[in-house]
Amino acid sequence: MTDASMTGASMSDALLSAQGLSVARGGVRLLSGVSFELRPGDALVLRGPNGVGKTTLLRTLAGLQPPVAGTVTVCEGGLAYGGHADAVKSALTVTENLDFWAAVHGRSVDVPAALAALDLTHLRDRRAATLSAGQRRRLGLARMVLTGRPVWLLDEPTVSLDKGSVALFATALGAHLTAGGAAILATHIDLGLPDATCLDLAPSDAPTGPGDAFGDAFDDTFDGAFL
Amino acid sequence: MSLWEYANPKKFMETTGWLLPWLTALTALTLGGGLVWGFFLTPDADRFGSTVKILYVHVPSAFIAINAWVMMLVTSLIWLVRRHHVSVLAARAAAPVGMVMTLIALFTGAVWGQPMWGTWWAWDPRLTAFLILFLFYLGYLALWAAIENPDTAADLTSVLCLVGSVFAFLSRYAVYFWAQGLHQGASLSVDRAQHVADVYAYPLWLTMAGFVFLFLTLVFVRTRTEIRARRLSALVARERKAA
């Protein structure tokens, strides 16, 4: 499965599109009727109160979780997902972590570039266990840069990052977007992205999720007799 | 109306609603009749003496113990392929019944063998196979209990049931191979019913039917309970969401 190099993806077709998507968590339908299209260079910011379903939506878009209804279509060589946890192995050093992910994605040439993008070069031989939360987060984001995949799905990317790191991340994201990539972020703070479109999520009022089959009452006669 | 129609909870509840009274009556008739006939009206066998009466509980319970797992395998497959809630809940409902039947088969088998072997437990390959089957049931139910999300639990237990069935089948032959070394008394095996004289065979078929109907009744009642429990948790979840 070759990675669609970003510049190759033609400007017109969408990198990721969702039609009539509805997602559920623990049998309860959180969002329904979510539709959007992501073109190269687009950034979509998901906003909404805690627990409205931002993470669940991102996980459904990432394919970690099947949608209850609607479809998600992703371009070839698709997406990279950055969840709350940074996928960092504490026992390994910073470069070992990135070398591993580079090898998995078949792009080992970019490790120094990724390190530089998130200003981690001076930490390259430190064991990840000794990094601060902010540095670990930057290492997680460096992995995203490394994947070379057009669509980034980021869940609260800037949590535990200080001012400087947020700016660092914003520039890395900006570079990704200008190179024809796209991103969907669930975040509360403004990243200063000029053309970011916002998607405000509201709880769905549709009946319960996959447990629908159990939604309706039963009129049974038997147990009434002797239970 | 295809068979799959029965897999939606509302239809299943309605159908079992009117079916269960008849099934309960049929169970009482066949099981009661079979046991009474087997216990009171059969003469003593020449060699075994009155222990042949244990046949009437050991053989049917062993039969149900094995076929309950086969039923769970089929319903797990139906769940994995067609995603019907009722079939996986029927599997969950059948597991405790199968487990108890395995325990009964083990207990009666060991008790029956006691006069022959002189000990309460000899590693007879058939009984050992049921001991392993009991462990499979235990693992299956433990996995159900360990996972909160019902859909995840349904999927994981179904996968365990599939893989477990292959290993249960393999274990059966491994145990027979392993027990070669033992010098066994007369074989007290499940398939003994074939060469049993007619006077014993008729009550045996009746008790077998009784156990089968008992199994069906219990599985239907327990499946209905599982469906109600799922509806309860769905309503509670919806209420929490609405609040």
Add this chain to the structure above:
Amino acid sequence: MPDLGHYEMTVLLAWGGTLLALAGLIGQTLWRASEVRRALEAQEARGQSDRGTEKVGGNG
């Protein structure tokens, strides 16, 4: 009571154990059935009362 002869203990033990196990299984099944049924009716009643106008048995 039929004369069970020499093996009386064995037969009674086997049958007694079986009947006990079956009784336990049936008892637990019925007890849990009524338990869940009562809890569901309570929940449905609570669901109906605070929604007022909802028709009975509707899927809310």
Add this chain to the structure above:
Amino acid sequence: MSALLLRDLRLAVRAGGGFGLSLAFFLILAVLVPFGVGPDRERLALIAPGILWVGALLAALLSLDRLFQLDWEDGSLEALATAPLPMEGAVAMKAAAHWLTTGLPLVALSPVLGVLLNLAPAGYVWLPLSLLAGTPALSMIGAFGAALTVGVKRGGLLLSLLVLPLYVPTLIFGAEAARRGAEGLPALPVLLMVAAISLAACAALPFAAAAAIRVSLR
């Protein structure tokens, strides 16, 4: 996929990787058995193959519940699920890493422990051979069990309950091969049976384990 294997091997060898733990457990078990059974050399010789097989099995089981748990907790499993790497391949590599860090060392250590239990001379060939044929199955079946219980808090105990029944065929044929070898009886057919179980497990179980992980990630 080999990157995942190398990473796991490196992780296992690093401090806190738990590389030596299952070996130590195996050694301790082999030392404790004579205390329980008595120093009589004849009796020990009789039970040596069986006890060493059960010891190897439990030692393998010991390090299984951390197989996916660590990656689950630090988000690596999610990142792997969205990487170009097939989950079946990832599971197979994890089982291979477990085999290399636990199975093989057990095979190497078993003759040494055979001395403690007065293993028959022929056993020093057949015991390691049967363990070599059987430990891949232990790792792969164990990986399947670990995949089933990855989402369960404190899943270690549940993992043992699920996996031990699945280990029965491997244990029976493996220990029988070792025993027959030790007694000079023809053990090749039984050894082939153990190897067959291992090959079948390594061929089929990654798919079941990957399905279990995808379900748990939902």
